[in-house]
Amino acid sequence: MPNAPATSPLAEQASTPTDTTRRTFIALGVGALGACYAGLIGYPVYQYLATPARKAAATGTVTQAVLDGADQLPAGSALMFKFGTAPAMLIHHTDGSWVAFGAVCTHLACTVNYEPEQSRIYCACHGGVYDPKTGANVAGPPPKPLTRYYVEVQDGRVLVSKA
């Protein structure tokens, strides 16, 4: 900034060319600051209000996932896949039954893991434990069971669909 002679606020309002430049500069600055604040407050508020719509958009559009070749999944193991945009898991239990769950922990939305040796579904983030047969929350912080999907084993593929 040029070393302009110090002026009183009143004198500043006279419109000399340098003053117009300064005026524009300051107007821009004030505008930018205002925008900065509006953004810092507006963005969280928008995201806050838009959450249900976002969730519906993420889960609503996809009702079914086709997993080719998943019927060959060995008993006692799990397959992670994407149901829409969210991670999900297909488990083939040793007793021959098939189940599928959304793999998003109901506590803080970490991705959960199937641990066959412990016979549980486990969330490493905060130690949530779910029943691998039913998806019920059995220990730790999760407040709700995992989302459960319908499984249809066909020849050469597995069909997972919304309840």
Place this chain on the structure above:
Amino acid sequence: MNYPFWDVPLIGSGWIIGLIAIFHVMISHFAVGGGFYLPMAEAKAIREGREDWLRAIRDHARFFIILTGVFGAMSGVGIWFAIGLAHPESTSTLIHNFVFGWAIEWVFFIVELTAAAVYYYGWDTLPRRIHLIVGWIYAFCAWMSLVIINGILTFMLTPGASWLSAAGTGQETAYFWQAFFNPTYFPSLVLRTLVCISMAGVYALITASRLDPLAEPQLKDELVRWSAKWLVPSFILVPICFVWYLASVPESQRALLNLGISTIGQGTFTQVTRAATVVVMTSATILAFVYFSAWRNARHFNLGRALCVLFLAFAATASAEHSREMLRKPFVVGEHMYSNGIRKQEVEKFNREGYLANSVWLKAAAPPVSLRRVAFGDTVEPAVAADLARGELMFRGQCLACHTVDGYRPIARLLQGRDRQSIAAFLKTLHENAPDSPYRSYMPPLVGTPDEIEALTDYLDALINRKVHHGHVAQVHPGNP
């Protein structure tokens, strides 16, 4: 006290460093920026033949010399005490590498203090030209001490590839200059210099605010506005330099910021990002506040308003330094030493041979004196007590650097609601430190033999659930006194 694992209740040992360091930064950046402000203002006053300006600058010089010479120097030494107590391993690493650097800094520091004293006390006796030269000598030496210390500070975030290749070989000091001029050295130097300049403005506003607007209206208007201008360069250039700085930070640390940005809606893992956002906001507020209260209303700019600016500057500085420290996670010396003092190279050895067995400091033979909140003493058998004591040593050695029991990042709340099995599972996650573990980017791996980790589990279980687990101990340590 349990040196070198310093248990500070509620705030944790890290904040002892933090509080002293933030206080020091507020003053040391002024000491550098003010070093430029004084001779520049003096030269301007001489050029324009303004006696009233000289008088005001002299007042400012007194304020400056007391603040920097007393509080700046004292808090600087205070940092040494605090880091030595809270983080002996990393302090030792720094000293071993940079003892020569600190020697240079010390020389500049002595010249700086002497020049400041000569500058203030020679105000009336020295010829103007010589006096001005002393002012510039001060400015140069003060800035040089920043030049030196910046090398050491940035080293901790980015030690650089060549130093890392020598780390642990005993040849580290051969890479002194590579470590010193590390990847984030220059962006950080420019950033800090800019902050110094704006700090000079912030403190000069305090002196200017104390001028009586009725007695000297013109002087007040001019000095307030001239000082306010010192804030302008940094506000224009800091955003640009910040991008440069981020570009020099390794990808893994940038990932930390990205993780924060992507999860900020949920509020988890976002401390760096939140602190960084606060910096942006407080800086914008400083600009707006200085413009409206100082530039537009120079005559009414009183001490209260100047202190508001100082408070905002404090908030911005504290958040910025805090997020810079957080950006280093999970290391205290990037890619070399984890934030709990364990070197990356030692992890495997500790897992194999045991953490406690290799620790110079933590001796199971001399168990900790107090086990806060843990049911302990007559109620448990000696074997259980010994196991809990080992667990607490693990806790002190590996957790206490960042966590407290009930205060800052409280273990009691973070592990709240977990039973023993769930605590064990969590420790397993930390121990395995898998590439996709969300904790990996923030926390060091938990090291030690399975046995040691069991002991830590028992200790945490006793701490959180306040019941002592007997079965396991009797089984693992039969007959262990």
Place this chain on the structure above:
Amino acid sequence: MDVSWSPKPDARRPRSLTAAVYTWVDERLGLEELLALARKKTVPDHQYSFWYYWGGLSLFFFFVQVFSGVLLLVYYRPGAEAYESVREITYDIRFGWLIRSAHSWSANLMVLAVFVHMFSVYFMKAYRKPREFGWWSGMALLALTLLFGFSGYLLPMDDLAYFATKVGLEIPAALPLVGTLMTDIVRGGPEVTETTIQRFFALHVVILPLIYIPILAFHLWLVQKHGNALPPSEEAKPESERRSIPFFPDFFSLDLGMWLIALNVLSILASLYPWQLGPQADPLAPAPVGIHPEWYFMSQFQVLKVFGRWFPGAAGEALGISLFTLAIVVWALIPLYDTRSAGGRRAQIATYFGYFALLGMIVFSIWGYLDLK
């Protein structure tokens, strides 16, 4: 954006769109008259001016409360699902943690600002004629603010909220004769339950605002009518030595500056120290250690506790309650006692009483916290 505060028509400058819009509105609403009025108004400028901002700060935090509170209403469900809905807000809904945290922090800052405002008004003796109604409406606003705080604290229904409310209701329950009756009505039964949440919710979002807003309007109208009071030290000065600044734009922009700083403080607290949500309240579980009411009820709580200890039985609590009821009555009636505009014995006694009250609050609060261990 036009930065000058008075967009007067200026022949040398082309009329901008902003100016055109301004003129259009001005011709219909008479903004220029309002501005002229605001410009004529002045605010005294002296060494205690700093304390003039605290009323405005309280108002700012009230606005934040309304804004964030309305946002929380979007997802909050009172009754049996209260805890679950707050858990969703805190963990599931994007930025819910921030909005809830801002609401809680702003509540605390608002109570703090209101207290500072009250004490500064007291010590500047701004309650004297003609400002008595300002003092009384302010007292009413303070009481309502505390009720807002108390009723809002229960709504998440986590264990701290539950037990703090339970403990807090012991204060009115100790009132002689009507105590139990009144508390039972407030609680909706002998225990804090879902019914209590429903009641507190109605109180917090409907009843209290309905009472609060008219009184606030009255209070602000009085401030506008009488202007800022001068502290006695300034009043003693001759007219020529007193300084003042125009309300608009000078004081107004400084007030906005203070609001901006308040917003910064709030954002720092809310984002770096997010308000925690404890585990769900379990009436059968033992109370967590060191349970206590919020800090602004701590001194009353401690007075009650101490008197209960000194004089066992209902007599002690009744005595404690009577004592601080008496203190509040005296506090409210102070404008009728300390009437003289110059100094004097009564003025001095009032000032000492103020110190006594402030010191009492601080001592009993600190004692309360030490007494928890």
